[in-house]
Amino acid sequence: QDANLQKPALAKDDGEKRILETIVEARKGQRYANVSEADGRLMRQLVEAVNAKRVVELGTSTGESGLYFSLALRKTGGKLYTHDIDPGRVEVAKANFKKAGVEDLIVITMGDAHETAPKNTEPIDVLFIDAEKPGYDAYLRELLPLVRPGGLILAHNMHTPAPNPKYVEAITTNPDLDTSFLLMDGAGLGVTLKKR
Numbered sequence: 141q142d143a144n145l146q147k148p149a150l151a152k153d154d155g156e157k158r159i160l161e162t163i164v165e166a167r168k169g170q171r172y173a174n175v176s177e178a179d180g181r182l183m184r185q186l187v188e189a190v191n192a193k194r195v196v197e198l199g200t201s202t203g204e205s206g207l208y209f210s211l212a213l214r215k216t217g218g219k220l221y222t223h224d225i226d227p228g229r230v231e232v233a234k235a236n237f238k239k240a241g242v243e244d245l246i247v248i249t250m251g252d253a254h255e256t257a258p259k260n261t262e263p264i265d266v267l268f269i270d271a272e273k274p275g276y277d278a279y280l281r282e283l284l285p286l287v288r289p290g291g292l293i294l295a296h297n298m299h300t301p302a303p304n305p306k307y308v309e310a311i312t313t314n315p316d317l318d319t320s321f322l323l324m325d326g327a328g329l330g331v332t333l334k335k336r
């Protein structure tokens with residue numbers, strides 16, 4: 141985003157204020173390649189625009205992306221189903237979700253997301269891939285059948301660190317999908333539409 145044009149996110153109501161304040165606080169703690177503010181705001185915009193009821197996230201970490209999603213989900217009436225293998229980070233995420241007052245919007249599952257995420261077979265409105273980078277193409281194979289037509293697959297780190305070429309191939313050569321690469325001056329976000 142153009143630093144000359146962009147301004148800080150503004151809270152529309154008290155709920156948003158509490159979430160945005162929690163994000164600011166969380167950023168002061170230990171960070172693990174969490175989404176940037178630009179990534180997070182774009183993700184919130186997309187989730188709210190598609191009126192997502194079910195967002196599945198691979199890679200909860202300390203919950204910063206989850207907090208951005210919650211800005212949208214409290215308006216769409218949806219939920220985030222987020223998966224992580226690291227119990228320490230999940231504990232921090234839980235505390236952040238509580239502090240933001242959004243714990244009821246988020247279901248955290250601990251374990252290897254390749255096993256845990258495909259267990260629930262309900263349609264996914266938005267899938268966000270942000271766990272281990274070599275696993276991206278496998279995650280797509282495992283979960284693309286569950287993404288609803290008209291749904292989105294978001295993939296973090298399409299620029300830095302360098303993306304898994306098999307994932308990039310899969311999202312750019314399948315006629316059922318249409319992909320844009322956004323915010324590539326930062327970590328980079330792949331935005332893939334599963335066509336209707």
Ligand SMILES: C[S@@+](CC[C@H](N)C(=O)[O-])C[C@H]1O[C@@H](n2cnc3c(N)ncnc32)[C@H](O)[C@@H]1O
Pocket residue numbers: 172173174175198199200201202203204205206223224225226229251252253254270271272
């Ligand atoms: C880059 S961080 C996620 C950042 C988070 N989405 C955010 O923006 O706040 C990647 C996370 O993936 C988790 N992870 C790595 N391999 C995993 C696996 N096989 N299953 C589930 N989580 C995994 C790590 O524990 C780590 O917390």
